[in-house]
Amino acid sequence: MSILSRMLLALAFGVAVSMLYRITGPQDRGNRSRLASSLVLLSVLIAMVTQVVGDSVARAFSLVGALSVVRFRTPLEDTRDTAFVLFAVILGMAVGVGQPLLAGIGFGIGAIAAAGYRFHAGSDLPRSxxxxxxxxxxxxxxxxxxxxxxxxxxxxxxxxxxxxxxxxxxxxxxxxxxxxxxxxxxxxxxxxxxxxxxxxxxxxxxx
Missing domain, CATH: 3.30.70.260 (ACT domain)
Known part of the structure; x- marks a missing residue:
């Protein structure tokens, strides 16, 4: 896969994860809406980082040191938000290393799991x-x-x-x-x- 095709595919997966987050969760408000938008960019950035690192251990350690200065000041509201952040990261990584089939299968299974969570969470609400x-x-x-x-x-x-x-x-x-x-x-x-x-x-x- 070319670099351009990998980046475009990462963008597509990021949009798909963001849409899945919105559809299977509560109505987006505040930080939730911002997180949905961030998932798209996160997937693209991880794909880019994966290609920059390649097989170089030295680059990997250099990037870890450079990114360690980043601080996230907005806490995630629940474990579901954390799971979707990891979902976007892993899909971006899979695309970055040239494994689009793995990313596609993973997204499909993840979507089924998210939809099942939505159904189960709704069934747990009190009737009145x-x-x-x-x-x-x-x-x-x-x-x-x-x-x-x-x-x-x-x-x-x-x-x-x-x-x-x-x-x-x-x-x-x-x-x-x-x-x-x-x-x-x-x-x-x-x-x-x-x-x-x-x-x-x-x-x-x-x-």
Whole structure:
């Protein structure tokens, strides 16, 4: 394989890994979106480094010393992110040493494993969650905005209990919701607590 063909193939595998990361994971936000973009460049760079090193042990040690000054200040959020970084690195390395068939087979098996993880992770989510929201008395009867917010994240929302406590100073709403597969509880808590008058939000799996 020529150098140009190896670099283009590494680019193609990098794009494929990035797309697989987006498709099989939660909706991309913040660092996740940046990591998906970095996977493409990472695959190309590793293929380039592999060709620079070749069979030279001296070059390998020189590159290790040169790259040791690099510091990654953004931590990876979970082990899945680490696995995809390694996935891009290994594919780039395989292409760099002239093993496109190995890279293709590895990508295919890795894609099946990632898709299986996505299916398994989704099946582990609770069928329904219980949401408890405490709101000040002045806005206690206005639950429409709470319901609308929950409907933006769930396939089913039902307010099944309302209770006034603290001598009428606060009202507690209890919802039964069916979450989407990719729903992050911390995200919905942040949006609910940003609503005027909301004092606290608690989310737990329904028993």
């Amino acid at each position: 969650w219980q949401v408890e929201i405490s709101r000040t008395a002045a806005l206690a009867t206005a639950s429409a905005d709470l319901t609308d917010t929950l409907r933006g994240f769930c396939t089913k929302v039902e307010c099944w209990a309302t209770r006034i406590h603290k001598k009428g100073e606060c009202t507690e709403f209890r919802y039964q919701i069916t979450p989407r597969i990719d729903l992050d509880p911390s995200e919905i808590i942040a949006l609910l607590t940003a609503i005027d008058g909301v004092q606290s939000v608690e989310i737990s799996p329904s028993k």
